[in-house]
Amino acid sequence: MPDLSDRVGEIIEASTTEFVAQCYELYQSPPLGSLVKTTDSSVELYGIVYQATTASLEPGRRPIARGKDEASEEAIYRSSPQLLKLLRTEFSTLVVGYREKDKLFRYLPPQPARIHSFVYLCSPDEVKEFSQSLSFLNILLNTHLPVAVEELVAAALRQMSQVYPDPHPFQVAAGKELAILLGGEFNRLKSILGRIKP
Amino acid sequence: MTQENSVRLGIVVSGSLNKGVEVRLDSSASVEDMAVGRYVTIEGQKRRFFGMITDISLGVIDQKLTLTPPDVSDPFMAEVLAGTSTYGTLQVSSYLTIGGDAASLLEGAQPVKTVPSHFSTVNLASQTDVELVFGKEDEKKFYIGTPLDMETKICLDLPKLVERSNGIFGKSGTGKTFLTRILLIGMLQKSAAVNLIFDMHSEYGWAGTNEGGRTVKSLKQLFPEQVAVFTLDEENSRRRKVSTDFVVRIGYDEIEPEDMVLLRATLNLTDLAVEAVYQLSRRFGKNWLQSTLDIKDTEELPEGLNIHESTLLNLQRGLATINRLPFLTAHPLDNAVGRILEHLDRGINVVLEFGRYTDITAYILVANLLTRRIYTQYRERTEKAMGENSVSPHPPVITI
Numbered sequence: 001m002p003d004l005s006d007r008v009g010e011i012i013e014a015s016t017t018e019f020v021a022q023c024y025e026l027y028q029s030p031p032l033g034s035l036v037k038t039t040d041s042s043v044e045l046y047g048i049v050y051q052a053t054t055a056s057l058e059p060g061r062r063p064i065a066r067g068k069d070e071a072s073e074e075a076i077y078r079s080s081p082q083l084l085k086l087l088r089t090e091f092s093t094l095v096v097g098y099r100e101k102d103k104l105f106r107y108l109p110p111q112p113a114r115i116h117s118f119v120y121l122c123s124p125d126e127v128k129e130f131s132q133s134l135s136f137l138n139i140l141l142n143t144h145l146p147v148a149v150e151e152l153v154a155a156a157l158r159q160m161s162q163v164y165p166d167p168h169p170f171q172v173a174a175g176k177e178l179a180i181l182l183g184g185e186f187n188r189l190k191s192i193l194g195r196i197k198p
Numbered sequence: 199m200t201q202e203n204s205v206r207l208g209i210v211v212s213g214s215l216n217k218g219v220e221v222r223l224d225s226s227a228s229v230e231d232m233a234v235g236r237y238v239t240i241e242g243q244k245r246r247f248f249g250m251i252t253d254i255s256l257g258v259i260d261q262k263l264t265l266t267p268p269d270v271s272d273p274f275m276a277e278v279l280a281g282t283s284t285y286g287t288l289q290v291s292s293y294l295t296i297g298g299d300a301a302s303l304l305e306g307a308q309p310v311k312t313v314p315s316h317f318s319t320v321n322l323a324s325q326t327d328v329e330l331v332f333g334k335e336d337e338k339k340f341y342i343g344t345p346l347d348m349e350t351k352i353c354l355d356l357p358k359l360v361e362r363s364n365g366i367f368g369k370s371g372t373g374k375t376f377l378t379r380i381l382l383i384g385m386l387q388k389s390a391a392v393n394l395i396f397d398m399h400s401e402y403g404w405a406g407t408n409e410g411g412r413t414v415k416s417l418k419q420l421f422p423e424q425v426a427v428f429t430l431d432e433e434n435s436r437r438r439k440v441s442t443d444f445v446v447r448i449g450y451d452e453i454e455p456e457d458m459v460l461l462r463a464t465l466n467l468t469d470l471a472v473e474a475v476y477q478l479s480r481r482f483g484k485n486w487l488q489s490t491l492d493i494k495d496t497e498e499l500p501e502g503l504n505i506h507e508s509t510l511l512n513l514q515r516g517l518a519t520i521n522r523l524p525f526l527t528a529h530p531l532d533n534a535v536g537r538i539l540e541h542l543d544r545g546i547n548v549v550l551e552f553g554r555y556t557d558i559t560a561y562i563l564v565a566n567l568l569t570r571r572i573y574t575q576y577r578e579r580t581e582k583a584m585g586e587n588s589v590s591p592h593p594p595v596i597t598i
Binding site: 168171172179183184185186187189190193196 | 225260262263266268275277278282283
């Protein structure tokens with residue numbers, strides 16, 4: 001059973017290709033591009049965080065500016081403690097693979113995640129295992145997302161390379177995989193490579 | 199059939215039997231480590247191919263890369279692009295195949311009749327591969343050198359080599375003369391044939407020079423018993439302090455009409471002039487050259503010869519060029535052509551030095567004169583030997 005401290009949220013919306021989870025604490029979403037997982041009975045789903053939003057609980061009720069007479073930003077939250085309950089942070093995750101019966105697959109699972117499943121941040125060992133094969137990059141590159149794909153791919157690879165003591169071989173291998181996948185699109189490749197290793 | 203300790207270079211991506219196969223280099227193999235002339239093996243599905251790198255080129259996936267080159271000062275970028283977006287390709291000509299089963303292994307290498315299938319692995323040929331193809335040094339096989347970056351001895355079957363016409367080609371400074379000298383030494387050592395060497399630059403007889411200007415020993419110094427040096431230019435040989443066995447002087451009467459045919463282009467003779475040579479030679483006999491030069495006017499032409507004045511002038515101009523060659527004399531003391539043939543007959547190799555006469559007229563004239571006579575004589579002997587079932591004469595090798 002995953003560690004409770006790695007629990008980052010709970011699924012509130014799910015489809016085959018992605019799921020949206022709400023964070024338990026405001027502003028505590030996992031970093032962009034990080035690998036998260038959720039357990040659905042016998043299947044573990046892996047996803048990459050592609051977007052996080054913080055908005056009002058009620059869609060029709062927008063927050064108003066409150067800081068006119070406050071000295072600092074923290075003071076706003078101190079004087080209006082209800083804010084923490086009226087706002088919520090959500091993050092959206094792209095499903096990139098799943099594990100069934102101890103076997104890891106880097107493609108879409110047969111079933112989407114269930115609502116109210118818990119979402120955990122993957123441990124360094126899991127990230128290492130998942131990044132042994134870079135075939136998931138294909139899913140990232142071929143999905144239409146509100147964020148630029150180049151940004152997401154670079155963020156994901158930056159996050160993954162952190163678990164390696166020497167990230168260089170991993171970064172080069174990923175770069176080569178991208179060079180093959182992007183084939184004739186040298187400018188896209190260049191912008192991703194520039195973001196992996198600034 | 200994978201070879202241990204072989205270095206993987208890449209995979210076959212396209213090709214044809216005629217043009218050779220194209221090999222895409224792995225990103226781990228640097229294009230700068232490759233060299234034209236290196237031997238490679240291609241592991242096909244059923245057989246192995248033995249070939250040589252004939253060309254090396256660079257390729258890019260996206261033409262934009264050539265228009266806006268990436269920032270190669272970034273080592274990460276350079277490392278990623280190497281072997282993926284940018285890659286090296288080799289052109290490999292496969293020459294031989296070695297079958298996969300035991301029977302064909304015993305048979306040895308066979309000429310290539312097909313190309314390896316797509317994406318066959320290409321390795322650098324190992325020592326064992328090269329040995330399998332070229333064999334080991336023995337009575338007939340002569341060790342001529344090693345492949346690039348390899349210790350393996352490459353051996354040539356000299357008796358087989360001299361049966362065929364061979365050419366040594368290369369850019370200047372790549373060692374054509376040196377290789378020729380090594381081959382000649384090999385032929386002498388293994389007594390594979392008797393050589394007649396037309397030595398235009400006087401480098402095979404006594405001593406030659408290497409690229410650095412250092413003098414190296416040549417045939418006469420190495421095999422004094424088996425080599426005779428003939429010279430067309432005695433003075434030149436004397437100045438170079440080279441001992442010559444014979445000074446060649448060619449008599450006018452030894453030049454035959456057939457020799458003029460080959461000089462047609464060099465001497466700028468017309469077709470009619472060449473035709474006239476035959477007529478003149480029929481009329482004047484052996485001494486036709488001198489007699490033709492002595493004719494002052496068409497009116498002096500003997501009866502029955504139909505030669506136009508301009509043709510005669512054209513011919514005389516050409517003959518005068520030959521006449522000016524100092525080694526041509528009206529009355530030579532000895533028959534040089536006969537002497538050379540006699541030496542060759544005894545199994546003694548002849549180096550014919552040209553000395554200062556390195557212009558093409560002298561070369562073509564002398565080379566053709568001798569070659570044609572040797573060939574005629576050799577053919578007669580061989581035919582005779584075939585008829586009498588006796589030993590065929592030493593095969594002569596002519597080196598130009």
